[in-house]
Amino acid sequence: MRVTESVLVGLYLVGMTVVGIYFYKRARSSEDDYFTAGRSIGTFVGAFAIFAAIASSSSLMGAVGGGVALGLPYFVTYAFGVVGALPLVIFLVAGQLSKSGVRTVPDFFRQRFGVSVQIVAAVIVVLAMTFYLVPQLTAAGLIGSYVLGINYGTAVVVLGLGFTLYAALGGMWAITYTDLVQGMIMLVGIVVLAGAILFSRGWDFAGLLDEALTVDPAFGEVTQPWMSYFGIFIAFIWFGIISPSVVMRNFASRSPFVARRSSMWATLIYAVLFAAGAVVATAGAAMGRIDELDNRDFIFILAIEQYLPSILAGIILAGLLAAIMSSADAMLLAISAGVAHDLYKGVINRQAAERLVTGVGLAVMFLAVGLGIVFALDPPGLIAVMVGWVGGFLLSSFGAPLVLGIWWRGATTAGALAGMVGGAATFVVLMIGGWFPTNAEPIIATPLSLALVIVVSLVTGPTTPRQQDLVARYHAAEPETVGR
Amino acid sequence: MSTTRRRLRNEPGLISFVVVILYSVFVWTWWPADVLIGRISLVIPLMSLGVALWVVLSFVFVFWVERLESQESVR
Numbered sequence: 001m002r003v004t005e006s007v008l009v010g011l012y013l014v015g016m017t018v019v020g021i022y023f024y025k026r027a028r029s030s031e032d033d034y035f036t037a038g039r040s041i042g043t044f045v046g047a048f049a050i051f052a053a054i055a056s057s058s059s060l061m062g063a064v065g066g067g068v069a070l071g072l073p074y075f076v077t078y079a080f081g082v083v084g085a086l087p088l089v090i091f092l093v094a095g096q097l098s099k100s101g102v103r104t105v106p107d108f109f110r111q112r113f114g115v116s117v118q119i120v121a122a123v124i125v126v127l128a129m130t131f132y133l134v135p136q137l138t139a140a141g142l143i144g145s146y147v148l149g150i151n152y153g154t155a156v157v158v159l160g161l162g163f164t165l166y167a168a169l170g171g172m173w174a175i176t177y178t179d180l181v182q183g184m185i186m187l188v189g190i191v192v193l194a195g196a197i198l199f200s201r202g203w204d205f206a207g208l209l210d211e212a213l214t215v216d217p218a219f220g221e222v223t224q225p226w227m228s229y230f231g232i233f234i235a236f237i238w239f240g241i242i243s244p245s246v247v248m249r250n251f252a253s254r255s256p257f258v259a260r261r262s263s264m265w266a267t268l269i270y271a272v273l274f275a276a277g278a279v280v281a282t283a284g285a286a287m288g289r290i291d292e293l294d295n296r297d298f299i300f301i302l303a304i305e306q307y308l309p310s311i312l313a314g315i316i317l318a319g320l321l322a323a324i325m326s327s328a329d330a331m332l333l334a335i336s337a338g339v340a341h342d343l344y345k346g347v348i349n350r351q352a353a354e355r356l357v358t359g360v361g362l363a364v365m366f367l368a369v370g371l372g373i374v375f376a377l378d379p380p381g382l383i384a385v386m387v388g389w390v391g392g393f394l395l396s397s398f399g400a401p402l403v404l405g406i407w408w409r410g411a412t413t414a415g416a417l418a419g420m421v422g423g424a425a426t427f428v429v430l431m432i433g434g435w436f437p438t439n440a441e442p443i444i445a446t447p448l449s450l451a452l453v454i455v456v457s458l459v460t461g462p463t464t465p466r467q468q469d470l471v472a473r474y475h476a477a478e479p480e481t482v483g484r
Numbered sequence: 485m486s487t488t489r490r491r492l493r494n495e496p497g498l499i500s501f502v503v504v505i506l507y508s509v510f511v512w513t514w515w516p517a518d519v520l521i522g523r524i525s526l527v528i529p530l531m532s533l534g535v536a537l538w539v540v541l542s543f544v545f546v547f548w549v550e551r552l553e554s555q556e557s558v559r
Contacts, residue, residue: 073517073527080511080531084504087542091497091504095549213523220524222517229527230512237508257553260546267542271535407498 005147008314009321012185013162016178016325020166023173041176041252046262048183049176050249051269054085054240055186056327059273060320061139062383065297067281068290073222075281077229078384079274081236086263086270089240093247094263095256096406096474103251104334105244105398106342112405112470113413115347120420122342124397125244126368128390129331129338133160133372135386136328138379139297143320146301153377159321160373161366167329168336168365171358172252175329182322187269189319194276196307197283205279212285219285224437231440232384235391241402242394244334283307297383335368336361388439389431396423396445400453408457409471415457423449496552500545507534 041049056062059082067075102108106125110118137156140163144155166174201208212219222229240246240263253259284290284299287306293299300320304313340361345352352360379386400423401416426445430436436444457463511530519526 073525073531076528076531076535080534083535084538087538087545088501088504090542091500091545095497209524217523220520220528222525222527226515226517233508233512237504257550260549264542264546267539271539274535 002147002149002310002313004310005314005317008311009147009318012318012321013159015181017162017166017169019178019181020169020174023171023177024169041249041258041262042254043258043261043265045176045180046249046253046258047265047269049179049252050086050246050262051266051273052179052183052186052322053249053327053330054082054243054246054266055183055270055273056136056323056387059270060186060190060277060323061142061297061300062135062387063274064277064281064284064300064303065295066384067278068219068284068299069296071218071223072220072278072281072285073229074224074232075278077232078236079271079277081233082239083267083270083274084237085240085246086267088237089246089250090260090263092403093241093406094250094259097247097250098253098256098259099474099476100470103248104337104341105247105402106338106346109401109405109416110342110346112467113401113411113416117401117413117416117420118342118346120417121398122338122346124394124420124424125338125342126335128394128397129244129335130368130371131375131393132331132387132390133328133369134375134379135383136324136331137369137372137376138386139383140321140324140328141376142295142298143301143317143324146298147314147317156373156376159324160369160376163325163328164332164365164369167332168362171361172248172333175333176249176252178325178329182319182325183269185315185319185322187273189316189322190273190276190280192312193304193308193316194279196312197279197303200307205282208279208282208286212282215288216285216290219282225440227440227443228437231392231437231443232388234446235388235395235439235442238395238399239391242398243391244338244394246330248330248334248337332365332368333361336364339364385438389441392439392442392445393424393427393431395442396427396449399423399446400450404450404453404457406471406474409463409468410457410461411453412457412460412463412467414460415453415455418456419449419453422452496545496548500541503541504538507537 063075063078066078097108100108100111102111106118106121109121137160140159141152141156144150144159145152148155166178197208198205249262250259253262280300280303284303287302289302290296290299304316308316340357344360345357397420400419401411404411405416423445426448427441430441430444511534516526521529
């Protein structure tokens with residue numbers, strides 16, 4: 001057990017739980033407070049919160065581990081895709097979704113297309129977000145077992161229940177404010193680690209890269225089929241739009257103006273994170289220890305161990321946990337909203353009291369994390385690959401119906417349903433079939449979903465006047481001073 | 485709130501999106517995986533440049549749309 005690191009990580013976990021308890025009463029007062037923090041989040045808090053929600057363990061451990069194992073092009077592809085995710089959000093959906101006034105992604109589908117699409121969307125959200133917990137719990141287990149000196153399985157259970165506690169208690173309020181802290185820790189942590197690495201090399205990045213290429217001559221080369229890189233790219237660049245845990249941040253913003261500015265600053269923060277991550281990945285390759293690891297994502301922790309004193313290592317490890325928790329809590333909230341708000345209140349019990357709905361949401365979070373823990377005890381792949389699957393599945397399901405639902409008046413309910421079900425089913429069949437390289441499934445499933453939305457809409461159109469009015473409302477001009 | 489909608493060709497969001505698509509198509513159709521510069525594949529600097537482009541585009545878009553909304557609210 002590493003005492004200094006354990007104390008720092010322990011203090012961090014206690015701090016996050018205190019935030020959850022602090023916001024408990026406010027969060028349970030209404031559904032708006034529990035799921036969207038009363039739609040009152042400003043630009044500064046919102047920027048770090050949306051950055052922390054999208055930057056998971058995958059952006060730190062996963063991208064670095066994947067980069068060292070599969071080469072620098074893999075790492076840069078990751079950055080090329082995921083740093084573009086938030087710009088796509090603001091170009092195509094942030095302001096419009098904020099104007100829609102809904103609370104969740106399935107809520108949007110109900111507003112635009114009706115209850116049938118909402119139900120399918122809620123089921124997809126719950127499935128995808130539950131599976132998305134697996135790589136987060138895997139990373140938590142790796143860090144926990146390293147720091148606390150306990151076995152991997154126990155670490156998964158303890159840390160999984162730990163972050164569920166504050167998310168379940170404090171809802172979006174707690175999640176947003178813990179994400180603010182977590183986002184800052186992540187950013188500072190990775191920049192400090194990259195700085196320590198470069199400082200130890202006399203600020204000579206070229207020399208470090210040269211050393212990495214000497215240890216592993218394939219580090220700078222493309223080692224995988226083109227489809228693997230392209231599949232990762234399109235799954236990640238669309239991730240901000242199709243991931244309910246990220247999209248819900250737009251609903252928490254005070255106004256469309258704030259939603260856009262939050263994503264803008266978060267994009268810059270994310271780019272800085274990956275610039276520092278490139279230094280860590282290069283140092284990881286130069287260490288030449290990737291082949292001795294059972295789990296190659298662990299290389300990130302080895303870099304921390306090699307380059308930092310224990311007190312700084314503790315802070316960085318807390319930062320890694322922050323990355324995991326800040327994304328996992330947002331996923332938990334999306335799952336919770338999918339079941340409690342979209343399925344329970346939206347379909348099963350429309351008269352349910354708000355306190356009952358938030359109570360159902362709280363219980364669902366614990367069920368979901370339990371399921372995630374079961375899978376994470378024997379993870380099915382590299383963290384980055386697992387995240388790629390989730391991104392690809394959501395893109396194949398939601399990408400076309402969501403974007404066309406906002407931008408095309410002609411998108412009909414039948415078209416959205418066909419695109420959503422067709423895309424999701426195609427992705428699952430291709431993934432199970434294993435005919436394509438890893439993470440390449442959305443290259444087929446997404447265009448198919450897009451074609452289905454367009455063709456079926458044209459056949460079943462026109463849309464109702466109400467649907468056409470909704471699209472006009474999403475794009476209505478916003479008075480200059482509202483909500484700044 | 486006005487419900488007038490800008491013409492599609494004047495939508496900053498769509499124009500910015502088209503720029504993203506064009507640069508992405510350029511990188512993924514060219515994909516110079518075997519061209520090495522100092523022992524690293526050319527795809528690395530190409531995609532790194534793309535990351536910088538995404539950041540710049542997000543700032544350009546936000547200030548552009550705010551300016552448009554400011555003009556529209558005055559009308």
